[in-house]
Amino acid sequence: MKQMKLAQLIILMFLLLTTACTRQEHFIKDPLYRQKVETQFKKQEELAKNKKDALFKILDQGLSLREKEAMKFLFAHMPLNDLADYDGEFFLEHVRKSFEAKETFSWGKKVPDKLFRHFVLPYRVNNENLDNFRSVYFQELKDRVIHLSMKEAVLEVNHWCHEKVTYKQADIRTSSPMSTIKTAFGRCGEESTLTVAALRTVGIPARQCYTPRWAHCDDNHAWVEAWVDGKWHYLGACEPEPDLDMAWFTEPARRAVLVHTKVSGQYDGPEEIITKSPRFTEINLTGNYAKTQTLTVKVEDKHGKRVEDADVQFRLYNYAEFYPIARKRTDSNGTCRLNVGLGDLLIWVTKGGAFGYKKISAASTDLVVVVLDKDPGVEYTVDYDFVPPIEPKPFPVSKKGKEENDRRLKYEDQLRANYESTFIDKNDAVTLASKLGLEPDKVWDYLQKSRGNWQEISNFLTQSAQTPELFKWALPLLSTVSEKDLRDTPADILLGHLRHSFIHSGNLPKTDRDSFVKYVLNPRIRNEIIIDYKSFFQGEFDADFIKKVRQDVSILIRWIRDHIQVHPVANYYNVPITPRGVYRLRVSDSASRDIFFVGLCRSFGILARLEPADKTPQYVSNNRWIDVYFKDQPSEPVSKGFICLEQVDKGSKLIPEYYIHFTLARYANGEYHTLDYGENTKLTEFPEKLEVETGHYLLVTGNRLKDGTVL
Template identity: 30%
Template sequence: MHQSKTLYSPYKKNIESVLDTAGGNRAQIETFLYKFNNNHEKMQAAEFLTANLPPCDSATLPSELLIENLDYAFLARESTLWGKDVSWADFLNYVLPHRVSQEEAVKWRKIFYQELLPIVSKCKTMREAVLAVNLWCFSKTGFESTQRWDQNPLMTINRGYGRCEEAVIFTVCALRSVGIPARQAMVPAWQHSNDNHTWTEVLIDGKWHYLESANPDYGLDYAWFSGSVRKAPLVESYAYGNVKQPEFPVLGRRVGCTLLNTTSMYAPASRAEILVTDSDNKPLNKVTVYFSVFNYASLRPVAAKQTDENGKTSIILGPGSVFVSAAYENATAYAASTWIPGEETSRKDIQLKLSPNNKPEGTILFRFNYSDKLAQSAPAKNSEGAKKIEFDSLKKDRLAKFEGMKKGAEIFDTALSSSIAKAGLNTPEILEALNSCSEKESEFMAETIRQMETADLIKISSNELISNADLALKAREDAGKAGLKYDDKIFTQYVLSPRIMYEQLQPWRSSLYPFFRLKKGDKISDKINSVSRFVQSLSTVTRGPLGNSLTPLGVFTSNRASNDDEINIFAVAALRSAGIPARYLDEQGWAELFDGQKWTPFYPEKSSMTGKQNATAESTAYYSNWRTIKFGLNGFPKGSKPPQYFKDFTISKLENDSFFQIVEKTISGSCNENIWEISIPNGEYYLISGTRNANGEPTVSLIPIKQGQ
């Protein structure tokens, strides 16, 4: 081990924990950590970055990525007019970090610095530079909905568009690359409509401002959502590491991250004091209290707080109604809290008195509308004024690059061109893979590309594609020799596919195949058991809100996982690497494997239960005949527009008796004359519906659907 001054570092305990969780990647993190022993400032920065690394980064990041990130962060500090004016604390929290949210960490900083430094060097102030960087971001990407997992900034360039969080990741990285402190801000769930939104905050001359990411329609402190955010239930901002002297209240301190409650920066805000007791009024310690709003026709949590030894907690919330819930052992409590500015000066205190056999039920109006005398009027859009020609030209140039890629794909393979072209600026990598693969791999390579998510096509390399196909075909051959055979459709979807669920795509097969491959004489059942044994050997690691989930490669390298999703996704990858078809039923919480005839349940942590459909109450319900419920909704009479799932109603589960989770996949149904008939596995659910008034305020109904009802 290297000798380091880390022994005396204030981050010593956290660094030791990170190195421990790095597993087989420990040497890479140590190389980075001890690289700067002869430079005191850089050494401090390396220790700060290391101490707050999320598990996904400590398990997989190469040292050169972290070294380049740190070197170029300091280079920006030295080579921009404002670099040295940024305080050391703000530099650590908002300039130095290599990641913004839950994207895969990649080497973006040098690329962005080299392209943006000539642009911002012409700017006389940081404010001017912020707008110049945002315009550059607009030249690279537009807005469009994508997938559930976050693109990294280089993927967004390759794709030419991203959703709001991906635009934030891209813009924050661009700003940080030239020494401008920036962070992500978010409304976890709107209450006046569905969905959520996230945007960029920048620190200029000691004051935080906001702007719409990669969208130069407006300047600072105004965006399309400026009116909507005045009704936000909560706004939270993310800082890498521990913020020691925060300007805003701390919503929570998590692993490697400080969540700041910045609601008051955008909307009227009031603190709610919550007391949680048992039925005898005894205060309850360490009880999690959830705060939810009506969104996507369910009650979606926007925050969670834990009580202290006096049974108390508090939170600053914006205007409107929230559903407040808590559970402890077999006792629960539910309440609605409403604060309307102008009607009351502050939100009333809330007592949750927990009692057994208590379930939420009934109808309530969720309010949020108020007379807002401070609302801003929208300034003129830049894209509609004098700069329209410039903006249109930037967009045209961006789109032209993708048209060129599309034409190249059409020339190469007309039949496959639409799939290839989804790779955007990564199209040359896909073409190289198709051109270089063996004849045996060729058929399956084309099918892989047809089925791959766009988010995977824009980042995967030709070598990774070829290696994935080669090893999958070898694994299929190994499985065949062991007596397991299946058709090409099963192979393509459940062995060859490198994607399992919503994890970040990393090349796991080249590491897992040598370890889990079926050797001569191995039995399929023994290999399944060996996967279970590996899973059972995994240690638990705590994960914060920054950083993506541990990928199969990350779990394998670190020998750790933070939740059941990571365990099951890894188990599926391990089985596929051995040529055993597998998939993950994420709503159920277990995997399935194909035995050559049928799909059977696989519980990675309990090998004795493998293949047993009645192993648990949940699996028994899932594999048995599903129940059918039939209902109509108030406000949707026969002949009117039928109620829609996610918009007007959902079937939701009350998880841990504390918060609701929408049933998205384990459900089927049809609507006839505004009467819905829905099939779901037997169990306890809630029919949640809402009808909005002229102000958009929903009257929300919660109806329990009991077991066997």
């Protein structure tokens, strides 16, 4: 008996010692790298000082050493929007689930520390809205893969993702993984975000690969790479194949000009680095898929002198614009280099307002000299043909396992269809509409579009009916939001906007109903996730301040200028910070600041928007839109001019469409920025005179042939 107790005591002491060692184990074992992270963490801590307690207090609440170091790694490198819109507890949950995965699965010990740090631990995949996917789905995914090999687990996770989601086009805002599952479909960026999140949830290093634009067609694509037993492999997200490195895009990817991904933190893997910043590393993956050329760009001024630190943009014709697929800076010799696929590019270079450009073919050129000698005030026309990489002979496709895989795909389609059958049907929607006294067709339209979020939209309508004077505005509010908003916005957020849009609006709902609905009631401003910001701001600002702003909006402009710091690069995924997040952090990128301004105006009952084409913030005064400039507000209104677009060949059956055949871009700071007049907008739908801010403009037109060449 004494020997048994002694043995039990020894085991207990061993377990306690093991636990103590684990708690004191470094997450970042390299002391030099650990110091880099600590230095960058201190900078982020200072940047986010207005949210210090909400973000960083968690570090002093009994975390183990490795948990604290992992948290500091995330804090040190996270984009500005995550500092603004989430709190420390949210990130700690992700850290703990990451370590749990490492300790749960057999491959956890195989994954090198560097890959775990950069491709398992990070909670963010790309520009998606965040959620608690790891915590919610860890057990379900664990049960599917716990007894599998690492390779089998990757394939099985992709089958699981296909059970939940299939492909369908959607708008540019990237849904969170759980919202995509609720909807049961997503575009490629959402499918790949879900699949990367699922793989990281089970401790497998994964990353989203992205070709910003194809060279041979007007489109782009995102997919997944997973690290398996020492090597990266690709797969189509939510598109299971019998094996890894098989996908429908295998052949298109061989014609890619660029494939890349962003990695959280200072990553020094074997891949070519496109950009290295204090917060992230952008790496070049093109060579994994296509033949490449190392293209050297040399930049000179008008006098032949080399230009250091010039902004070099590698632009590809796509969607009727020259889209920058990559940017680099020239070194002290005035040069930079990039591995690219063997297609045609427009190399655009700018520095200090000066610019120059040259069209090149990477298939036949490895050196290009660009001279900064162009003047935006000169009117001229240039004609280029752009040829994509040649279409290579296809790889042979193995039939092994295809029959069984096809059988599984059909079964998974049925599982997803079974889930979709739980969505509200037309009969129930009509019954609800009748009960509430609403138009049945409109109610069915919104509920049908809301997909798995139909109960939230139903609850919004039902709860709105409890306040008759507000209820008549419920359907108009739903008319202002996007289909994706219908699919992932909770009822309480919609109710918040309904209840708080009238408090400071005076007689506006009666005197100008349409404008009130579009520019006050409307929760949607740009491509940010919708939150209930109106009730928040009405509680933060006193009635006297709001009254003064309603009389003179310049007071609000000055307040924002004085209280909100604009950081030009910290929000590197370009995910809009919510209006509430901007207010709490008091730091923003310029686009999120503009959204913040519009949100404040609408909260105060002031008509406001972002100008549809160039996204300049505007408010209404004396029945006209006033542009807002936070840096240097002009003393006089900005002058306007007109552009007349006319189809020369009147007899042609082809009606040119925006982003298909042509685009307009406005010059600013050495480059042209495309104006947004809506995808597929026909030329015949444009006004005879298009009012624009005076300046210099670029009209791009193109006609793509069947082989992908653009004339």
